[in-house]
Each structure stands twice: as structure tokens, then as C-alpha cells.
Amino acid sequence: MTGKSHTDPAAKEFALSVMQYMNDKCAAWKAAEDIDYSLYGTPIESTTYKFAKCLQNRFGVIPGITDKGYITNSYHVHVSEPINAFTKLKFEAEFQRLSPGGAISYIEVANLSDNIPAVLTVMRYIYDNIMYAELNTKSDYCQVCGWDKEIEIVDDGRGKLIWKCPNCGNTDKSKMNIARRTCGRP
Numbered sequence: 473m474t475g476k477s478h479t480d481p482a483a484k485e486f487a488l489s490v491m492q493y494m495n496d497k498c499a500a501w502k503a504a505e506d507i508d509y510s511l512y513g514t515p516i517e518s519t520t521y522k523f524a525k526c527l528q529n530r531f532g533v534i535p536g537i538t539d540k541g542y543i544t545n546s547y548h549v550h551v552s553e554p555i556n557a558f559t560k561l562k563f564e565a566e567f568q569r570l571s572p573g574g575a576i577s578y579i580e581v582a583n584l585s586d587n588i589p590a591v592l593t594v595m596r597y598i599y600d601n602i603m604y605a606e607l608n609t610k611s612d613y614c615q616v617c618g619w620d621k622e623i624e625i626v627d628d629g630r631g632k633l634i635w636k637c638p639n640c641g642n643t644d645k646s647k648m649n650i651a652r653r654t655c656g657r658p
């Protein structure tokens with residue numbers, strides 16, 4: 473709407489005012505109808521692809537708007553923007569406050585299984601700065617061979633994606649533990 477990211481100081485206040493406007497609408501509807509309307513900032517992962525496709529069908533490919541295979545939901549900082557984890561969490565916290573129906577923020581990180589102090593630092597930062605956030609890291613275990621690093625997603629040769637232990641080749645989902653989310657909710 474402004475041609476700028478909401479992380480741009482010139483656009484942030486406008487973005488917050490949009491959030492506030494929607495909250496005010498919910499409050500007005502609530503007062504009028506005695507139904508507790510609320511604003512929900514959802515990550516709704518699978519729908520980002522469906523929405524992106526539908527928008528392209530309807531509006532064509534508009535650079536910077538519908539030119540990706542996904543859309544960015546709610547108040548999230550666009551994944552293509554360079555931003556460090558702490559700045560992102562702090563920034564999104566201001567918007568999360570205006571998503572009283574629910575919200576989650578993410579940071580994507582490298583495999584931190586060898587750097588637990590970094591995980592704890594992020595958790596502490598989440599606890600102190602934002603209502604609900606998580607880091608997406610990998611914490612896997614192959615019950616067949618004891619591999620405790622990343623279990624990979626591979627093509628099974630017939631176009632289907634499957635989990636496979638890179639150490640022993642195990643593809644039996646019932647014999648592996650795969651965790652991709654670490655929640656930071658206090």
C-alpha cells in the first residue's frame with residue numbers, strides 16, 4: 473500500500489495503524505453484536521501457496537506483490553529481507569500485540585544442535601520481548617542407527633518426498649524422531 477516494507481521506518485506507523493484499525497473494527501462489531509471478534513495473525517503455512525497461486529491467476533504476476541510462489545502472512549517480516557533474529561522478534565512483537573486472537577513469530581536458524589547456548593539465548597530473548605515465538609531448527613534422531621543430526625527429505629524416485637536417514641538409509645517414519653520447531657512460549 474505504501475510501496476515500502478513495514479520494517480521501513482517511513483511505513484511502520486502506517487502498518488501499525490492498519491492493525492489498529494482492524495482491532496477497532498473488531499471492537500465495534502463486538503459491542504454491536506456481543507460476539508467476541510478478534511484479529512488472528514496466522515502463519516497458515518500451506519495456504520500461503522494456495523493464496524499465491526490464486527492471486528497470480530486473478531491479478532497476474534506483479535513484481536514484488538504476486539511474483540513469488542508464496543505470500544507472507546499477517547505482520548511477518550518478508551523472508552527476503554535481511555534482518556537479524558533479535559531485531560525481527562522485537563519488531564514483530566509490536567504487531568503481535570495487535571493480534572489478540574492469536575499470533576506466532578518465527579525465526580529460521582541453522583542447525584543449532586551443537587550450539588545450545590545460542591538456543592537458550594534466543595529462548596530468553598523471546599521470553600523477555602514477545603508473547604509467542606519459535607525458532608525453526610532441526611532436532612532429529614534415527615532409532616535404527618542412532619544418527620542425531622538432520623534427517624533429510626528426499627525424492628523417493630516416484631516424485632514423492634520422504635524422510636530418509638542420511639547415515640543408514642532408514643525411511644521408516646515409525647523409527648525416527650523429527651522435530652522442526654522449538655517453541656518459545658513462556
Ligand SMILES: [Zn+2]
Pocket residue numbers: 614615616617618619637638639640641642
Ligand atoms: Zn539411521
